[in-house]
Amino acid sequence: MIKSPDGEGVITKQIMTELLFLNDHYMKEFDATILEVPSVNSLVLDRTAIYPRGGGQPSDRGWLEIEDGGPRFETLESSKENGKAVHQITSQISDLERSRLVGKKVRGTIDWDLRYKHMRHHTALHILSGVVYHQFQSRITGGQIYPDRARLDFTLSEMNREKLDLIESEVNRIVSMNADVRAFWIGTEEALQRSELYRLSADLLPKGLDKLRIVEIVGFDAQLDGGTHVAKTGEIGKIRISKTENKGKDNKRIEIVLDQH
Numbered sequence: 001m002i003k004s005p006d007g008e009g010v011i012t013k014q015i016m017t018e019l020l021f022l023n024d025h026y027m028k029e030f031d032a033t034i035l036e037v038p039s040v041n042s043l044v045l046d047r048t049a050i051y052p053r054g055g056g057q058p059s060d061r062g063w064l065e066i067e068d069g070g071p072r073f074e075t076l077e078s079s080k081e082n083g084k085a086v087h088q089i090t091s092q093i094s095d096l097e098r099s100r101l102v103g104k105k106v107r108g109t110i111d112w113d114l115r116y117k118h119m120r121h122h123t124a125l126h127i128l129s130g131v132v133y134h135q136f137q138s139r140i141t142g143g144q145i146y147p148d149r150a151r152l153d154f155t156l157s158e159m160n161r162e163k164l165d166l167i168e169s170e171v172n173r174i175v176s177m178n179a180d181v182r183a184f185w186i187g188t189e190e191a192l193q194r195s196e197l198y199r200l201s202a203d204l205l206p207k208g209l210d211k212l213r214i215v216e217i218v219g220f221d222a223q224l225d226g227g228t229h230v231a232k233t234g235e236i237g238k239i240r241i242s243k244t245e246n247k248g249k250d251n252k253r254i255e256i257v258l259d260q261h
């Protein structure tokens with residue numbers, strides 16, 4: 001909500017997209033209404049389960065089918081802009097069609113196969129970062145998830161075979177625990193006081209929010225996060241360290257792959 005400058009009451013409701021994937025990581029289909037058609041190849045919905053890239057997790061691929069036999073658009077790339085999820089579509093919308101689309105109902109579907117790969121790799125990275133944090137007190141400087149691999153950069157000064165073997169066996173121990181993974185929200189003040197919750201430096205945290213989302217691997221680790229995750233660590237399958245790279249004095253990259261299943 002936007003407050004008037006003198007603080008007197010609410011003057012307008014801010015247009016936001018409800019991010020359905022934050023509370024249901026397994027939602028594959030959803031119904032929504034088109035709020036805006038900001039360009040000839042993008043749409044904004046009032047709610048979406050299609051993940052817009054962020055936190056190292058890539059955008060979902062998805063389809064948006066317009067009601068009453070309207071077109072079926074494909075989206076490969078989505079982003080978050082001012083509280084809205086903007087879905088880029090692969091076709092062009094004419095100016096006439098743009099105004100007609102606003103207010104229309106859509107049926108959204110996500111490419112579940114691709115999303116599930118992102119989820120398994122994302123949860124795997126949380127286990128990796130938890131192990132490295134607990135064993136070596138190292139924080140994260142960057143990371144990226146792909147459908148077939150994922151990587152994190154750590155503030156580690158030294159990397160050797162012994163450390164890597166320890167990390168690999170620890171991450172697989174957490175996988176085999178088949179621990180529950182759950183998401184919940186806590187107040188920003190509380191989050192800032194619990195430095196174990198954020199693995200990036202505190203000044204990279206989003207500003208101006210009154211609550212932050214936590215993803216917890218029950219019995220192991222909890223971190224601030226906006227991504228989508230598997231419900232049980234056993235869904236990840238065996239994790240293997242596939243590559244390491246020296247990115248500088250206190251910066252070491254670890255890449256992982258998952259056994260197919």
Ligand SMILES: [Zn+2]
Pocket residue numbers: 055122126224225226227
């Ligand atoms: Zn994450």
